[in-house]
Amino acid sequence: GALVYQYPRRTICKSGTSMRMECQAVGFQATSVAWYRQSPQKTFELIALSTVNSAIKYEQNFTQEKFPISHPNLSFSSMTVLNAYLEDRGLYLCGAREGQDTQYFGPGTRLLVL
Amino acid sequence: GEQVEQRPPHLSVREGDSAVITCTYTDPNSYYFFWYKQEPGASLQLLMKVFSSTEINEGQGFTVLLNKKDKRLSLNLTAAHPGDSAAYFCAVSGSGTNTGKLTFGDGTVLTVKP
Numbered sequence: 001g002a003l004v005y006q007y008p009r010r011t012i013c014k015s016g017t018s019m020r021m022e023c024q025a026v027g028f029q030a031t032s033v034a035w036y037r038q039s040p041q042k043t044f045e046l047i048a049l050s051t052v053n054s055a056i057k058y059e060q061n062f063t064q065e066k067f068p069i070s071h072p073n074l075s076f077s078s079m080t081v082l083n084a085y086l087e088d089r090g091l092y093l094c095g096a097r098e099g100q101d102t103q104y105f106g107p108g109t110r111l112l113v114l
Numbered sequence: 115g116e117q118v119e120q121r122p123p124h125l126s127v128r129e130g131d132s133a134v135i136t137c138t139y140t141d142p143n144s145y146y147f148f149w150y151k152q153e154p155g156a157s158l159q160l161l162m163k164v165f166s167s168t169e170i171n172e173g174q175g176f177t178v179l180l181n182k183k184d185k186r187l188s189l190n191l192t193a194a195h196p197g198d199s200a201a202y203f204c205a206v207s208g209s210g211t212n213t214g215k216l217t218f219g220d221g222t223v224l225t226v227k228p
Contacts, residue, residue, distance in 0.1 A: 031214070032214040034214060034215060034216065036216075036218075042201060042220070042221050043218070043220050043221070044203070044216075044218035046215055046216070046217075049214050049215050051214065091157075093157060093158065095216065097214050101146050101163060101165070101207070102146075102148075102160065102163055103148075103205075103207075103214070103216060104160070105150075105157050105158040105160075106157060107156070107157040108157045
């Protein structure tokens with residue numbers, strides 16, 4: 001079946017430092033990967049949508065300079081949170097889309113910023 | 115862009131009762147609709163996906179109704195049990211250039227009391 005792995009599951013970083021998170025699709029070829037952040041209040045924000053061989057599209061309030069994404073093939077994507085601060089904390093979810101419809105989510109990377 | 119409103123934000127029912135969660139969306143071109151369940155500390159579990167040609171879908175212990183005329187999507191847990199206690203999120207997939215982007219509702223925290 002389709003599985004999405006994310007690493008690390010949980011990370012703590014000091015304010016102003018950076019951390020990288022990874023997303024791996026297993027059992028299917030992901031036509032696109034979307035990165036979301038779920039705030040401590042549980043609401044979701046789309047950070048960016050990445051389609052292989054196409055430019056990565058960032059949503060308003062999110063930039064490549066702050067959240068650079070690498071998507072080298074159909075099964076792997078990584079995103080870095082640069083200069084993390086308190087407002088960046090949350091659960092970062094990777095959604096890998098199979099075909100035209102279903103997006104499968106990984107378990108998320110929970111980011112805590114001290 | 116797409117806006118999704120989900121109601122109610124909190125719902126408490128007795129075991130065996132039904133529980134109904136509703137989402138309304140704004141973009142008439144939206145094509146794919148999803149319900150996810152999120153247990154505490156966990157990621158999103160796909161419950162049901164609904165496409166524009168489907169109005170009613172039945173899963174294990176729940177029913178999803180899509181009304182495209184009213185731009186309304188609902189999840190009905192027919193006989194809730196304590197294991198159903200979780201946060202539930204609807205998500206609407208964009209079309210065209212927004213394909214692959216999910217807009218989430220703000221969630222419903224369901225509590226099922228024994």
